[in-house]
Amino acid sequence: MLIIMKPSATPQQIEAVIHAVQARGLTPHITHGIETTLITAVGEAHDPSLDSLELLDGVESVRQISQPFKLGSRQVHPENSVFPIDGFQVGGDDIIIIAGPCAVESRSQILETAQAVREAGANALRGGVFKPRTSPYSFQGLGEEGLEYLAEAREQTGMPVVVEIMSERQLSLMLKHVDVLQVGARNMQNFNLLRALGETRKSVLLKRGLSATIEELLMSAEYLLAGGNKQVILCERGIRTFETATRNTTDINAIPVLKNLTHLPVILDPSHATGHADYVPAIARAAIAAGADGLIVEVHPDPAHAVSDGRQSLKPEKFAEMVRQVKGIAEVLGRRVAPIKKPLTVGW
Numbered sequence: 001m002l003i004i005m006k007p008s009a010t011p012q013q014i015e016a017v018i019h020a021v022q023a024r025g026l027t028p029h030i031t032h033g034i035e036t037t038l039i040t041a042v043g044e045a046h047d048p049s050l051d052s053l054e055l056l057d058g059v060e061s062v063r064q065i066s067q068p069f070k071l072g073s074r075q076v077h078p079e080n081s082v083f084p085i086d087g088f089q090v091g092g093d094d095i096i097i098i099a100g101p102c103a104v105e106s107r108s109q110i111l112e113t114a115q116a117v118r119e120a121g122a123n124a125l126r127g128g129v130f131k132p133r134t135s136p137y138s139f140q141g142l143g144e145e146g147l148e149y150l151a152e153a154r155e156q157t158g159m160p161v162v163v164e165i166m167s168e169r170q171l172s173l174m175l176k177h178v179d180v181l182q183v184g185a186r187n188m189q190n191f192n193l194l195r196a197l198g199e200t201r202k203s204v205l206l207k208r209g210l211s212a213t214i215e216e217l218l219m220s221a222e223y224l225l226a227g228g229n230k231q232v233i234l235c236e237r238g239i240r241t242f243e244t245a246t247r248n249t250t251d252i253n254a255i256p257v258l259k260n261l262t263h264l265p266v267i268l269d270p271s272h273a274t275g276h277a278d279y280v281p282a283i284a285r286a287a288i289a290a291g292a293d294g295l296i297v298e299v300h301p302d303p304a305h306a307v308s309d310g311r312q313s314l315k316p317e318k319f320a321e322m323v324r325q326v327k328g329i330a331e332v333l334g335r336r337v338a339p340i341k342k343p344l345t346v347g348w
């Protein structure tokens with residue numbers, strides 16, 4: 001249920017509506033728009049007196065929200081959600097580029113990659129330290145040691161770090177070291193994890209599940225939003241189809257569809273979407289052309305010896321070329337790649 005307040009509504013009238021919503025067993029979420037305040041009432045309770053909310057002072061109208069996702073819907077928040085991540089804005093006109101290796105493998109590997117992607121124009125550094133591997137015998141990540149190397153890379157380059165969290169048990173450790181918590185495709189419907197992240201005020205990058213529909217992705221985002229965490233970025237990373245020529249099939253449609261359905265920023269991961277470094281730049285360009293708010297791309301200084309996802313990892317020089325192309329496409333659309341905020345603190 002969406003309660004639209006009159007532009008002239010006073011803070012006291014807004015407060016009275018919030019109390020009336022709570023009295024009916026629903027949870028109010030407030031959006032202060034440019035002209036009006038919107039109060040989204042979510043919850044199970046069905047109370048026949050809900051219609052009477054329309055009679056309260058300062059209320060313009062009361063509407064049902066037709067979609068199953070409520071707080072993520074554009075119906076309740078018509079403007080794009082824009083929020084800061086350590087100096088740059090996500091979800092606005094600027095496009096963000098997150099880049100780095102699939103996994104943090106060593107101190108020198110992450111420092112070298114961080115420097116290279118930073119120089120190529122990346123805004124944030126990615127690197128997994130707890131890896132969701134298909135086989136329990138494959139490299140599982142460096143854990144806390146990897147977070148320490150990422151902290152050093154962050155310190156040297158000024159780039160915030162994006163790291164996948166696989167379990168609630170990792171949360172306290174991650175909150176100390178990480179700027180954006182990535183929820184991987186395999187955990188998109190780990191509802192306990194989503195609830196725990198919803199309680200935090202850390203930005204979350206939520207990746208689409210391997211076989212998840214767009215609606216399921218938005219319902220997962222709803223878990224985060226319902227907990228009060230509004231800093232949610234959605235990520236299309238390819239879905240499973242009958243096609244075997246690529247690792248996954250990029251659902252490029254998901255970008256305009258999501259941008260239409262939700263106010264949340266939407267980015268694309270061309271690395272996992274294709275599984276081949278040769279195809280990554282083309283799909284990165286397509287994503288920006290389709291309206292994505294950013295990219296997350298795997299880059300490795302020596303892909304042939306990467307411990308995971310080497311085949312889909314770009315070498316730094318290929319990544320730099322991709323960034324130049326993306327900048328060109330962004331310009332055509334009246335957008336730009338977010339400028340790098342700080343100078344490098346160390347010279348290489």
Ligand code: PEP
Nearest residue numbers: 102184185186207237272
């Ligand atoms: C990753 O980003 O390294 C990863 C495992 O991605 P996904 O969850 O999309 O497979």
Ligand code: MN
Nearest residue numbers: 102298308309
């Ligand atoms: Mn990977």
